[in-house]
Amino acid sequence: MVSATQVLLSKVALRLFPDLYRRRSISWAQKNLSAGPVFLLSFDCDTTRDAKAAIKIQTRLHAAGIRAGYAIPGELLEGHWEDYRKLLDLGGYLINHGYREHAAIAPKTRKPYSTFTYRDVKSAVWQQDILDGHKTIFQLTGTTPKVFRTPHFGEFNKTSQLNELYSFLANHEYQISTSTTPVFGFLNGGAYKTQQGITELPLSGTLSKPTQLIDSWGFISAPDAIGRDALILEMEKYLSEFLSGNRLLLNIYFDPADIAEDNRVLDLLVRFGPFSHPGYDKYALHKPL
Numbered sequence: 235m236v237s238a239t240q241v242l243l244s245k246v247a248l249r250l251f252p253d254l255y256r257r258r259s260i261s262w263a264q265k266n267l268s269a270g271p272v273f274l275l276s277f278d279c280d281t282t283r284d285a286k287a288a289i290k291i292q293t294r295l296h297a298a299g300i301r302a303g304y305a306i307p308g309e310l311l312e313g314h315w316e317d318y319r320k321l322l323d324l325g326g327y328l329i330n331h332g333y334r335e336h337a338a339i340a341p342k343t344r345k346p347y348s349t350f351t352y353r354d355v356k357s358a359v360w361q362q363d364i365l366d367g368h369k370t371i372f373q374l375t376g377t378t379p380k381v382f383r384t385p386h387f388g389e390f391n392k393t394s395q396l397n398e399l400y401s402f403l404a405n406h407e408y409q410i411s412t413s414t415t416p417v418f419g420f421l422n423g424g425a426y427k428t429q430q431g432i433t434e435l436p437l438s439g440t441l442s443k444p445t446q447l448i449d450s451w452g453f454i455s456a457p458d459a460i461g462r463d464a465l466i467l468e469m470e471k472y473l474s475e476f477l478s479g480n481r482l483l484l485n486i487y488f489d490p491a492d493i494a495e496d497n498r499v500l501d502l503l504v505r506f507g508p509f510s511h512p513g514y515d516k517y518a519l520h521k522p523l
Contacts, residue, residue: 235393235429236421244417248444255420255444256475262423263481271476273509274435274485274517276303276329276412278383280337281346285314287494288321296324298504301513305331305383305487308370315374322375327515329381329412333366336385345455346489353389361402368406381514384413387437388447391415400430409433410514412485416444424483425517435514438485440468441475448472448484450492462496469502476509484509 248255263271275295279288288304295302304318304326311318311328321328336350352360364382371379382403384390390399391414403411411432416439425435440446446460453465472484484506493499511517 235397236418237393240421241391241417244420245445248417248420248439252442252444255416255439256441258420259424259482260480263483266423266425267481267483270479271481271509272483272511273476273506274483274511274514275300275503275506276305276383276485276487276514277490278331278487279304279306279310279318279490280331280335280385281339281489281491282310282314283339283491284489285310285317287490288326289317289324290494291490291500292321292324292326294500295503296326298507300503300507300510301325301327303327303329303381303513303515305329307331307335307385308333308367309335311370311374319374327513328371328375328377328379329383329514330364330367330371330379330408331383332360332363332385333370334363343457345457346451348386351386351389352384352395353386357398364402365406378407380408381410382408382413383411387413388415391418396428397430400428400432400434403432404430410435410517412437412514415439416447419485420444424485433517435483435485435517437487438472438483441471442468448486450488454492455489462499466498466502469499473502473505476506 277288304321334350337346338349340347368379412435414434414436419436425433427433437447440448446452448468453460454462475482
């Protein structure tokens, strides 16, 4: 497990020398990805606006042979099950994202904001939230979830928090977490086994500013959003790397409502289809990809 000092120093280094991220990512991938570049796609359905948007997106992805994961709080999963159950028929799969709704839409700005985060509660509270989310997925689908993503995961990345999280997940027979930011990928690789036996897959950063996630929050929804055109540019950079044959693991997520009507972004996702991995629930570290 990396220390807070290592994380801080790595952030500074990546801001000063952003190409370090690309070079190290390619170096890791050359050793660990036997079949070329790999694309992992997921969506965080954190508010009520995401249900029908998710179905629309997955319908298009399914036609392109892309299987995406959907991290949905159990409370929203229950409330919109008639919509979300269709994801499973369209090749989507569910990621335990806790139970409680942890975001809402501001009436005036129509932007999402946080209502609940693991960072601000005692361990017993977030642990129960994971169990409640687990139970909800099992009751609705009959399938035991093995993949977890922390709500607002960037707020829960301290060493002590991650150690406790991984121990809890391992004790409940989870296999995969995708709960860390790009700096962890820079330090540990695109996928790595924790000391508790959990395989962590950090989310990917942009090639021009590696500490910035490729996501719809930072580029589209946040009060200080970078902008949709910048998002497209960063996605095109990765696609160019993939098409040139460079081995990379690209692990990105979006909020469905942010991109469901954006054909240019959806077209770009479809172009990653030939490199699409079956999903986190099919991921096995150190096996050929």
